[in-house]
Amino acid sequence: MKVHKDVWRLLEMDKVLSNFASNVRSNLGLQTLAHLAPSENLENLYQRQELLRAYRDYVDRNGDFPWTQNVDSVEDLLLSARKTGLLLGRELLSVRTLLLLAEKIKTALSSIKEEVPPFGVLLRKIRDFSQEMKALSVLDEDGNLFDSASPDLSRIRKSEDSVRQTIRARAQSIFSNPRFNSMLQEKILSYRQNRFTVLVRQEFASRFPGTIVDRSGSGNSVYMEPRSMADLNSRLVLLLRDEEEEKRRILSEITAQVLSRERAILDAEKVLGQIDLLYAVTTVMDKKKWKLPLLAEKPLFAFHSLLHPLLGEHGVPLSIECGRDFRILVVTGPNTGGKTVTLKAVGVGTILAWCGLPIPAEEGSFVGNLNAVYADIGDEQSIEQNLSTFSSHLKNIIHIIEEADSHSLVLLDELGAGTDPQEGAALGVALLDTMREKKCVTLATTHHNPIKRYALTTQYVETASMEFDAETLAPTYRLLMGIPGRSNALYIAERYGMPVDVLAKARLALKEQEVSVEDIITDLQERKAHLDTEQKQIEKARQELAVRREKFQEKEACFERQKEQILSQAEQKATSILVAAEEESRRMLRALDESAKSAVQRALHPKREKIREKRKELEKREEKRALLKMKSEGFHPEVGDTVKISGTDITGTIVTLKGKKAEVLAGAIRMEVPISTLTRASKPAREAMLPPSPKIVRPEGVPNSLMVRGMTVDEAMPLVEKYLDQAMRAGYGSVEIIHGRGEGILRREVHTLCAHLSYVENYRLGGPGEGGYGVTIITFKK
Template sequence: MKPLGRFTENALELRKILQIIGKHCRSELGTKTLYGILPAQDRKQLDLRQALLRNVLRYREIEGDFPWDSRVVPVTVLLEEAKSSALMSGEDLVHVRNLIALATEVRNEIRRVQERFVELEQIGRRIRDFSEELVLLGVLDEEGFLYDHATLQLKEIRNRIDSLKATIRKTGQALLNDPATSNLLQDRVLSLRNGRFVVLVRAENISSYPGIAIDRSSSGNSFYVEPYRLAALNNRLSAALEEERQEVFRILRRITLKLLERETAISEAESALGSLDLVCAEAEMVERGGWHLPEISPSPGFRFRGLVHPLLGEKAVPIDIACGDDFSVLVVTGPNTGGKTVALKTVGVAVILSWMGLPISASEGSVVGEIDSVHVDVGDEQSIEQNLSTFSAHVKNIVSILRETGPGSLVLLDELGSGTDPQEGAALGIALLEAFREKGALVLATTHHNSIKTYALTTPGVETASMEFDPVSLKPTFALLMGIPGKSNALLIAERLGMPPSVIERARASLRGEDVSAEELIGQLQEKRAVLETEARNLAEERARLTAARQSLESRISRFEAAKEERLKEADRKAGKIVREAQEAARELLRSLEKSKTVPAAHQAISVKGRELEKIRNEAEIREEKRLERRSVKAEGIRLQPGDLVQMVDSSVKGIVESISGEKVTLVAGSFRMEVPMNRLKKAGDELPKTRPEISVKTIRPVGIPGSIMIRGMTVDEALPEVERYLDQAYRAGYDQVAVIHGRGTGTLRKAVQELLKSLSYVREYRLGEHGEGGYGVTIVTFSR
């Protein structure tokens, strides 16, 4: 897509919409990248942007958030300013260190997961190795002050300074306590003034104190005096401090020059972090804001589902709108304040955001085609400086759009044909639509002119839509109705707003016959549509009730089958017990037979027990055969097609297969039609093998328990219950090792987690993450097995 013009950006309020996404950026790097983003130049670039966002969404779902440091700020401007002086302050150098340290951490993380998230390499390959620079910048503390060990010379100078200060303080303390002069002092405190140690002497005693006055107090009642005994020591201290200043200057310049050699790499790393910050903000819009990435079609056009304008928030009414498949021009009509202009702007915004590779405030399944450029004529562009009327400003803008459009262009025209004589305006509007069609452009236009509505209804390749108006409340609903023209309802709105009835009636009488007929025809169409929509809603509600009833019945059948299976198992258990008891009784009879001489009586008893056993065995075998039959059907499955004769397992019910949907079969049995799970059916007449199916058992890890838990940003009270619950689940799921991601921060959360780990009996050991595992921001937990 070509770059947008300033007028298009302003007319669509694009900056305000980008600010919505910008609120989710974590640093100025992200917002800077966002406000500098341009539409993708071609489909390849757009596909790369979308693929990166999808990868980041998957990463966040599996791994949590990316490493980040809230202290990072843009540093390219600091490097640019340092070119003239070749010197950066310690504070600015710390900013550079923070940025390249974060870039290094992000680079390492991307390398760790690059095989699973290949598109992250779009960011990772832009970050170079900064290990030397990080070592070089390691001589600075967080405030930008050089550590003593920065160089041997700096260490020696600072040691000398510390020694001199100690000597001066000792000597000064002796002066403060000297009885000969202490009574001349304002107070007994040794102060530092202009880099020299001094005492505070009362003004009336200044001529009596042995020293040199170097400053006066703000009250004027005393002087800062350098005692003669401290002068030489102060001179030596001043010389040492100057040496320190020169050495610090030399070190900072050396570091600055080294960083300027890597300016390009640092700038690229800053850009990569900005891209990451932005794409994470986009992910937030998808995860929490309900925005979605549209599909990209190779042909020009768009089809949006549930589209809303981002600036309207929750009060926005979603619309479904399309253009480009069967028609290239869409004319939107309807009442004033009914939402036509908003619909126009919403489409323009959605198309532009889509080609920027950003998510849009629409439902899943929305599609955007290859649109080459976007042109807008929206609102009152009257120019006082150019002495142009509203109509003239519109015409001038449209003439410019006509010159620039071609195949694949999207043109948005608000209030087509307005601002001049209605007949001439309508004729010009129709001619413009034809001109844009000839150029192969897509056009979305709003209008009140009946002539343009008629043109849209009667011209192939042109479609009409309208903003719905409630004739009862006399208010717009802001819903868009594709394929139906709309009434302007100007007289109804005027009447609702208090226009006298006499004026309304006179206006109705003044309307031409054809205008009245067109408006009445449109009104009838809308009434019929409302009736059809009511019927459709009723049918949908009835279908929902039937679906709920069917699901309830299926649930009851399932529960009945489970209860039946359990009762059969219980019967088998009881039968087994009876068999065992009968066998024991038989053995007891045999033992009695050996001792008894009443053989006939014993044989009779054995015969009775034998018949009982046989009956029990037969009943158990029948139940087992049925159970095996059911299991065999479930394990092996059957291939069915409409028209097959089938029988329900465990039932004599037979029927004909009417249709198959997944694992559900619609069965016609006599006058009944029912939906039955496929695993409860067998082909009628088929003999199923009665061999027991082989059953393999393996331990599986429960779905949904990840290998890590993210608690960064929680309080200790919030985090500990979550961590303990997660560790218990992970241990029972069979994990040997998991990670608790608590972030670096102040270390409070890390310490609390590790105290918890000490108390858990199933935790064998724990440690901080190593390089590539998250470092101090992660605790690795190993379970006892």
């Protein structure tokens, strides 16, 4: 989107952006904000919004990114170093602080780059600075070089320390010599003019063995370098000079290394600036409740409860749109009624949106594919408005006509003002018609009735007005879409006591066609007032109906829950009775001898079949009830939800969703099942368990698996029970029962048996490569 600097100035965008500037944490954020420009195209704008949403989501889940309060821009430092070839210790410390923060943020971004793709753009701009950080590690927190910065520096500083110790020893011998007690002002070693000195009284200066270096402030004493310390002082001066040269050499090398990565360092600085600005933007969104607008492919805008940012809490929100059903919106109304503010608010909201920033509006606001914002905004009441001002407006409007196209937003304030009313109105109509032919998205304000009439009678042109309270003679600043504004000059004059004959002459002076427009406007406003009253009554009735509907639905839901609970309890009780009956029959069979067992089994077989059919019917009813409950609760499974597979006791976690199927992780098993069979689980999913390690020594005479696939329940279950008892006694850790998939009858019977055996630790279906639903793996207690 193109925004000329004059339009930026007219809309006071710098003041608007100060809302974000006051919330950044460093100059990096301020610099990023200062260079902020609208997105070049819709794709780039989508990327900016996605980055902001990703940042907010990251902060909500993990807290803010790492930050350092004293981080600052190093761009000017590097530019200066290009000329001098040297960065001082504190300057290099600023570089290190920036690079250290960049490394921390890179680490944070790396940990989530797969989950949050928008951060990948920032991550790629932060290179590896390990070598530079190693070079900069020779600086302490004050920017001074450590002794270990180089072998020469270490040697020089050790020599300095040795010389200083010798100087102190010689000074101590002077202080302890009775000969000098009366000569010394104080027994203190001082440092003057790069020399170690002692303070000698003025009257003894000629007798003390040494050289005068400096005088005290009082003039009563002098600082003298004792002869015994002269050679040591000279040596120390040379060492200090060597130290400065070595430090300069080290700093020059580090500076050269830093400058070799200048481009990468500045890229990292920009990323930090972006992170700082994102922090400020989210802070504004949280404090001021600004929202990111939705984006549309077509050129349009639709703002809900939009406020001009510079009005603060005193502004009146406005809902306004243009570009969807009509391309031009003409706003009318009294002076100081808010027309110009409306124009500016739309311009500000559009530019903020195209900068990828939130806007002071409610959710659901739209900004479309607009490639430029053009504006001609002035004050027709200004005493400076004369021919030259009108000429300036004309030049601006001519430029707009030449540049604007079907994807441009054009803001025109007070069409036809500043010249003869009739000519101005004619020019305003012609200008709007030109914008209509070019299909520009145009928002204009006016006082002229011919322009109002044009807006009322022309296709793809809509009208709106700023509301005026006739009782208080004051504007309300509310925007009324679809209603042209009435001129209130004569009405206000009448309320203030203008003589009746003067008002009558004024009304006669109005052209007939203009009077008819006023009549139309008056009628429309009366109709609008009536409709507003009707709408309030309808809304009140709708709210009462919604309350009654909600109460009825609550009662209906309560009755339904009670019904389902009673049915569920009854079916669970019936299932328990059937399970108990089957268990009792098995117990009785186990008590019989082999000769009688076969005859009894044949006699019981038809009854068992009926019991199984009844259990299957009860299970299907329970499954159907669970599915209906899921739909009534509006349960829409998502990745990470804990669910139960209907018809089974299997509880797991959804790993992926693929069309109408879901991949569920239950323990160590992954299975793909239809989404329609999933219900919300009331208990957490079982922890994943690795299958126990196989025994090295296989017990003799007992296999590690039993095949009962194809058998009836009566044939299979005695074998299964006997086999499990033998396998447990033989020392197996786990075994397999191969029952096949089928209708799941054998599987359910095996699971029921396992649930009642005290020596069974757990049981599960086979995983991938283990037989899946056709195999049950049983683990024994140790």
